[in-house]
Amino acid sequence: MVDDGDIRIGDAEREDALAALAEHHAAGRLDANEYEDRRGRANDAVVRRELTALFVDLPEPHPTLRPGRATSLTRPPSPGRPPHQGARGKVSRVLVSLAPFIALAAFLRTESWLVFLLIPAIVAIARAIDD
Structure with a gap:
């Protein structure tokens, strides 16, 4: 059986992760170098495990990875705006x-x-x- 962390991700999941990283950077939780490093790793991520590793030391928002479902941010989408x-x-x-x-x-x-x-x-x- 395949571990959930080994499930491949798509562009939508990467964009959600990048949006969450941008929020953490704007909030001052990530300095410029760390933000750029994590952004690069998020862009290169292939499986869920690679995305979750980027958020282990950060509070929400972060990608919520549910078995058998696409990732989404834990924060609600802004009213009147599409998720992407x-x-x-x-x-x-x-x-x-x-x-x-x-x-x-x-x-x-x-x-x-x-x-x-x-x-x-x-x-x-x-x-x-x-x-």
Whole structure:
């Protein structure tokens, strides 16, 4: 009999895992290097066991792997949005991930701490793109 951890995963499961990792990164649970490492391993994952290994030290959201079912995040989907947002969702996740670096670059250029207000502005723009 095949162990549930040996069941192959698809693109939807990888995208769910990547979305959860992005949330942990945004919450400050993963630094940039660890986030990039786990993102790479999630993209390369072939079986469920490889995805679950990425979340053993993290609280929810994380992929819930049920026997005989596709993976899904344990958090409920946002109201009015499909579970997979496609290209627009990816663009907004990239914008949110890059916001601190954009603000830091602007700070180094202008030497004004006010540029750090760009971070919430970029997040608001990214959410507007999703809507």
